[in-house]
Amino acid sequence: MEQYIINGGKPLRGIVDIYGAKNAALAIIPAAVLTEEPVIINNLPDVSDINILLDAIAQIGATVERINRHKVRIVGAGVHTHQVDFDYISKIRASYYLLGVLLGRFHEAEVAMPGGCSIGARPIDQHIKGFEALGAQVTISNGTIQAKAEKLEGNHIYFDVVSVGATINIMLAAVMAEGNTIIENPAKEPHVVDLANMLNSMGARIRGAGTDVIRIRGVQKLHKTEYTVIPDQIEAGTFMFAAAITKGEVTVTNVIPKHLESITSKLVDIGCDVEEFDEAVIVHGCEELQATQVKTLPYPGFPTDMQPQISVALALARGTSTVTESLFENRFKYVAELARMGARIKVENNTAIISGVKGLSGAHIAAPDLRAGAALVLAALSADGTSTVDDIHYIQRGYEEFDEKLRALGADIRKVQVEENKKGEIKAV
Numbered sequence: 001m002e003q004y005i006i007n008g009g010k011p012l013r014g015i016v017d018i019y020g021a022k023n024a025a026l027a028i029i030p031a032a033v034l035t036e037e038p039v040i041i042n043n044l045p046d047v048s049d050i051n052i053l054l055d056a057i058a059q060i061g062a063t064v065e066r067i068n069r070h071k072v073r074i075v076g077a078g079v080h081t082h083q084v085d086f087d088y089i090s091k092i093r094a095s096y097y098l099l100g101v102l103l104g105r106f107h108e109a110e111v112a113m114p115g116g117c118s119i120g121a122r123p124i125d126q127h128i129k130g131f132e133a134l135g136a137q138v139t140i141s142n143g144t145i146q147a148k149a150e151k152l153e154g155n156h157i158y159f160d161v162v163s164v165g166a167t168i169n170i171m172l173a174a175v176m177a178e179g180n181t182i183i184e185n186p187a188k189e190p191h192v193v194d195l196a197n198m199l200n201s202m203g204a205r206i207r208g209a210g211t212d213v214i215r216i217r218g219v220q221k222l223h224k225t226e227y228t229v230i231p232d233q234i235e236a237g238t239f240m241f242a243a244a245i246t247k248g249e250v251t252v253t254n255v256i257p258k259h260l261e262s263i264t265s266k267l268v269d270i271g272c273d274v275e276e277f278d279e280a281v282i283v284h285g286c287e288e289l290q291a292t293q294v295k296t297l298p299y300p301g302f303p304t305d306m307q308p309q310i311s312v313a314l315a316l317a318r319g320t321s322t323v324t325e326s327l328f329e330n331r332f333k334y335v336a337e338l339a340r341m342g343a344r345i346k347v348e349n350n351t352a353i354i355s356g357v358k359g360l361s362g363a364h365i366a367a368p369d370l371r372a373g374a375a376l377v378l379a380a381l382s383a384d385g386t387s388t389v390d391d392i393h394y395i396q397r398g399y400e401e402f403d404e405k406l407r408a409l410g411a412d413i414r415k416v417q418v419e420e421n422k423k424g425e426i427k428a429v
């Protein structure tokens with residue numbers, strides 16, 4: 001087991017380079033096996049969710065060649081089964097994109113029910129509605145989802161809720177369906193657009209990704225491509241908030257500032273200064289952050305995946321803030337950990353009421369999920385004294401070299417190996 005040991009109180013300063021978007025790559029990797037021809041993907045983040053998905057497509061017969069840490073060549077010609085029943089794949093949410101892909105390519109798919117961070121019930125009714133509209137029969141039994149279609153036919157699909165996962169899954173299945181598919185009320189996140197661009201570079205005909213209506217004209221075959229994943233909006237946002245929380249100054253490079261607008265706007269609201277360039281932003285922290293109101297919303301609203309990070313900033317701001325989580329019902333699990341560091345936060349239904357304090361103090365805390373884990377690290381970086389962060393495997397699912405990057409910005413953070421003895425005591429090894 002690994003832990004971070006953090007001595008807080010140092011403002012972060014310097015330049016950090018952002019890697020490829022995990023959530024875009026999680027859709028683009030399965031998309032690569034829609035064709036038998038080779039697909040090269042650049043700018044892949046080297047994080048555990050991505051590596052698990054690469055293993056999964058290798059296990060169903062794709063050839064996966066790691067050209068270097070951030071570049072992979074995938075050949076889907078050898079895919080020989082429509083069943084993905086490995087236990088470990090159910091741990092990552094995006095495993096269910098293989099449903100859309102295998103249904104699109106073989107008209108039949110069987111995939112373990114998805115897992116991912118336990119931030120809420122995370123139903124998949126909209127995915128099922130979409131697959132059924134395309135002509136598939138969907139059943140769930142023994143922890144797996146099966147989808148089967150005699151013939152996949154384009155259709156008009158209206159999503160009752162805006163879902164990133166359902167939008168991506170239906171796009172993956174519909175690109176090779178017969179005729180036209182129209183998706184109304186789709187998610188508009190940058191990674192939805194990135195997947196559409198990647199599929200179009202393989203010969204798909206998708207128009208309108210990033211708008212209120214996506215139109216897909218089915219094609220019979222897709223072909224080879226080489227594609228570069230967009231930069232990670234949430235990794236960038238996390239380092240932007242790191243500057244605010246530690247009262248530092250961080251230049252975040254290799255980003256698309258347009259994707260960061262809602263994050264930038266909130267940083268300005270709370271008193272930071274943000275300079276924008278073509279592919280970089282500089283966040284200048286300030287002596288005293290100000291309270292604000294935030295509500296998480298689908299893109300272009302403030303991302304739910306940035307909710308814990310902004311809450312840490314507001315825990316240190318002057319005045320009372322509210323943070324309303326409108327997507328996932330279980331996304332405030334980190335509040336108890338922050339309280340142990342001295343934060344004053346009360347959660348009522350889906351809203352956190354945060355009374356800012358002057359400073360936090362170091363504590364022994366545990367990451368409850370990926371983004372909350374990163375946010376707690378930022379809290380520890382700002383705190384007086386030493387903090388120990390357990391369960392950092394959550395953070396490693398989505399942040400490559402998180403501690404290395406923070407150290408390069410001047411943070412005092414170490415990753416240590418520890419083992420737990422039978423009494424539940426933890427000691428360094």
Ligand code: UD1
Nearest residue numbers: 023094122123124125126127161162163164165305327328
């Ligand atoms: C994706 C992201 C996750 C991010 C989330 C919202 C990936 C791998 N994960 O998750 O990091 O937090 O988008 O930006 O890209 N819903 C339904 N029925 C469905 C599907 C979703 O009711 O069939 C609801 C969910 O419970 C949630 C909301 O829709 O309240 C949004 O979920 P969705 O956009 O699907 O999130 P994910 O794709 O799981």
